[in-house]
Amino acid sequence: MKDRNNYKLDIVPGVALAAFSLFAMSQIPSIRVFKGLGSTPLNNHFVPWLWSGALLFLSLWLIIRGILKYRRFGAGEGGSLWAALADKREVIASFIALGLYVAFMGSLGFVISTTAYVFVQILILTPAERWGRNVLPAAVTAVVAGCLLFYIFRSTLNVLLPVGLFGFGL
Amino acid sequence: MILEGLMAVCQPLTVLWIAVGVAVGIIFGAIPGLTATMAIVMFLPVTYSMAASQGIAMLMALYIGGISGGLISAILLNIPGTPSSVATCFDGKPMANKGQAGKALGTGVVFSFVGTLIGIAILVVLAPALCAFALKFQAYEYCALALFSLSMVVALTGSDMPKGLISAVLGALLATVGLAPIDSRPRFTFGLYQLNNGFALVVLLIGLFAISEVMSFAESVRKKQDFSIEQNVKMKGAGFSLAEFIAQIPNAIVSALIGVGIGILPGIGGGVSCMISYTVSKNTSRRRELYGTGIMDGVVASETANNATIGGAVIPLLSLGIPGDAATAMLLGGLMIHNVAPGPLIYEKSGAVVYSIFFAMLLAAVFMLLFMLWGMRFFVSVLKVPKNYLLPIVMVLCGIGAIGNANQVFDTYAMVGFGLMAYLMIKSKIPTVPMILGFILGPTFEENLRRVSQLASSDPFWNHPIFCVLIAATVLVVIFSARANLRDARREEELNK
Numbered sequence A: 001m002k003d004r005n006n007y008k009l010d011i012v013p014g015v016a017l018a019a020f021s022l023f024a025m026s027q028i029p030s031i032r033v034f035k036g037l038g039s040t041p042l043n044n045h046f047v048p049w050l051w052s053g054a055l056l057f058l059s060l061w062l063i064i065r066g067i068l069k070y071r072r073f074g075a076g077e078g079g080s081l082w083a084a085l086a087d088k089r090e091v092i093a094s095f096i097a098l099g100l101y102v103a104f105m106g107s108l109g110f111v112i113s114t115t116a117y118v119f120v121q122i123l124i125l126t127p128a129e130r131w132g133r134n135v136l137p138a139a140v141t142a143v144v145a146g147c148l149l150f151y152i153f154r155s156t157l158n159v160l161l162p163v164g165l166f167g168f169g170l
Numbered sequence B: 001m002i003l004e005g006l007m008a009v010c011q012p013l014t015v016l017w018i019a020v021g022v023a024v025g026i027i028f029g030a031i032p033g034l035t036a037t038m039a040i041v042m043f044l045p046v047t048y049s050m051a052a053s054q055g056i057a058m059l060m061a062l063y064i065g066g067i068s069g070g071l072i073s074a075i076l077l078n079i080p081g082t083p084s085s086v087a088t089c090f091d092g093k094p095m096a097n098k099g100q101a102g103k104a105l106g107t108g109v110v111f112s113f114v115g116t117l118i119g120i121a122i123l124v125v126l127a128p129a130l131c132a133f134a135l136k137f138q139a140y141e142y143c144a145l146a147l148f149s150l151s152m153v154v155a156l157t158g159s160d161m162p163k164g165l166i167s168a169v170l171g172a173l174l175a176t177v178g179l180a181p182i183d184s185r186p187r188f189t190f191g192l193y194q195l196n197n198g199f200a201l202v203v204l205l206i207g208l209f210a211i212s213e214v215m216s217f218a219e220s221v222r223k224k225q226d227f228s229i230e231q232n233v234k235m236k237g238a239g240f241s242l243a244e245f246i247a248q249i250p251n252a253i254v255s256a257l258i259g260v261g262i263g264i265l266p267g268i269g270g271g272v273s274c275m276i277s278y279t280v281s282k283n284t285s286r287r288r289e290l291y292g293t294g295i296m297d298g299v300v301a302s303e304t305a306n307n308a309t310i311g312g313a314v315i316p317l318l319s320l321g322i323p324g325d326a327a328t329a330m331l332l333g334g335l336m337i338h339n340v341a342p343g344p345l346i347y348e349k350s351g352a353v354v355y356s357i358f359f360a361m362l363l364a365a366v367f368m369l370l371f372m373l374w375g376m377r378f379f380v381s382v383l384k385v386p387k388n389y390l391l392p393i394v395m396v397l398c399g400i401g402a403i404g405n406a407n408q409v410f411d412t413y414a415m416v417g418f419g420l421m422a423y424l425m426i427k428s429k430i431p432t433v434p435m436i437l438g439f440i441l442g443p444t445f446e447e448n449l450r451r452v453s454q455l456a457s458s459d460p461f462w463n464h465p466i467f468c469v470l471i472a473a474t475v476l477v478v479i480f481s482a483r484a485n486l487r488d489a490r491r492e493e494e495l496n497k
Helices: A004-030 A046-073 A081-087 A089-108 A110-124 A128-156 B002-010 B012-030 B036-047 B052-076 B088-097 B101-134 B139-156 B161-174 B201-219 B242-247 B249-264 B270-284 B296-320 B326-337 B346-374 B376-382 B387-406 B410-427 B433-455 B465-496
Strands: none
Touching: A004 A046, A004 B161, A004 B410, A046 B161, A046 B433, A081 A089, A089 A110, A089 B201, A089 B387, A089 B410, A110 A128, A110 B387, A128 B387, B002 B012, B002 B052, B002 B346, B012 B036, B012 B052, B012 B346, B012 B376, B036 B052, B036 B201, B036 B326, B036 B387, B052 B088, B052 B101, B052 B296, B052 B326, B052 B346, B052 B376, B088 B101, B088 B296, B101 B249, B101 B296, B101 B346, B139 B161, B139 B433, B139 B465, B161 B433, B161 B465, B201 B326, B201 B387, B201 B410, B201 B433, B242 B249, B249 B270, B249 B296, B270 B296, B296 B326, B296 B346, B326 B433, B346 B376, B387 B410
């Protein structure tokens, strides 16, 4: 049954990549071409056209292959989209946590954002029934990791980690 | 330069960093899901403030430790710690089940050491020769070399060629972001100055390999996993006799040569080399029926090959700037950060660093042997480290690595974006390794193609025999690989029916 549903693994990425390649193609004309001394017969549009064209061709290949699979095997059994998303809730939560972490790192600073992120991420990666006994160790790990990594990298190794609004670590 | 390189490695602090690198690498290799690439990603920011030879020596130590550590979980858990140890499971775990865990581990460790040494020896001989040969390369040859290396993607992608090609093309397209080669006009920057230099290789690699690994662990949070760790690990010496060692030498040499050969080919890593050498060893052995039941021949073949791949993968990295696998792609990022430009002129421009790399690899191999023979109990206990605590810290370190690359927080946004892209690609069964090849070789191809377009009228291609040979080789690789891929696809389809 899994193989019969494989058409989705062709059509969905095929459509997404075709859209991406069309977007890239639409941006190429806005690239300024250099026409001065030393300009090359193949200008700076050529290779972007080449790669985005190749990507479009391969995406269409995937879409057509997926359609042929669908015609051959039919739709097969598929769960609902919501069920699939619910099944991946830890992954979605991890991406949201990571996205918020990097988005707020500049304003909140490395120490606060890292402490919050590590704490949340540990809980996300821990089965819900074991949260109770993991809250305190997770909090301690998060605080220690945030402060220690900031000290090591900012003060010792001179990596310019953001200090943020509150100026923690300065 | 040789003496300078030796002196750089003999500094007490460098020796210490190499030892730390090997130990951390082994831990990362041993824990399933953490790889040598992740270890290098994690420690890249640590090397920012180090001298080039010191920093790169540490990254090399992480690489060697990371590849070697995979055998521990392969033998004790039947789960390869790294893809390079897949074939070690086949005979390693049955040996452990028979009460020979110590012997299996000892065999793996000693022959990992042997494989690393053979790899380094071939690296030391071949890299300068390849550099000397590559000095003849001009725009035509580099353009053809980039095409040839990209054509390896077709050979790599197995039965699903379009998806492998998509990955490589996507990588090449991403590499066009930033200032164009030759005329330095911005492309796809959308007015963001942070994109003027394009996406950093390190940032792409972190997204592709580190974030996707965390997400694959997140997927398994609710799944009950039953790991039974073999606790009864007793190691006396190496765990096997001298006669057994001597009997395995031909097997080890053949496996090492396979490992080095596969390591040299762009994009193919230890995962493939251990499988091929295991298969070759099995098919050429007089007692092939015993393979898979727990004999040391299988462990020898797998572990010698995957460690020999290290030396092989470093050859094109240093000589041509083309990485052999994901970990060496990360090392390429490390070399760039330390202002060491890989290529035919590396011996002239950074000769001392190159020799320090060789000595560091040698020292790392010795540390790996000693640590794994004497510290096995510790590394076994590391398998119990909870990954739900470890991975968030790894993620933070990856973020620091991304920030430290150009001291800008913007790179962390790109890192998350690449992580999401890698996750979706993996879910769509699109391989991520060809993307690295496309990303690295795309700019080389473009720059030299445009130079060739300038030269073509005055210096036609038939004046360049190396170009012609490489183009012919590219065509042959594409034809034969495409045929093999189609055959595999048909076979798979028939099996599905």
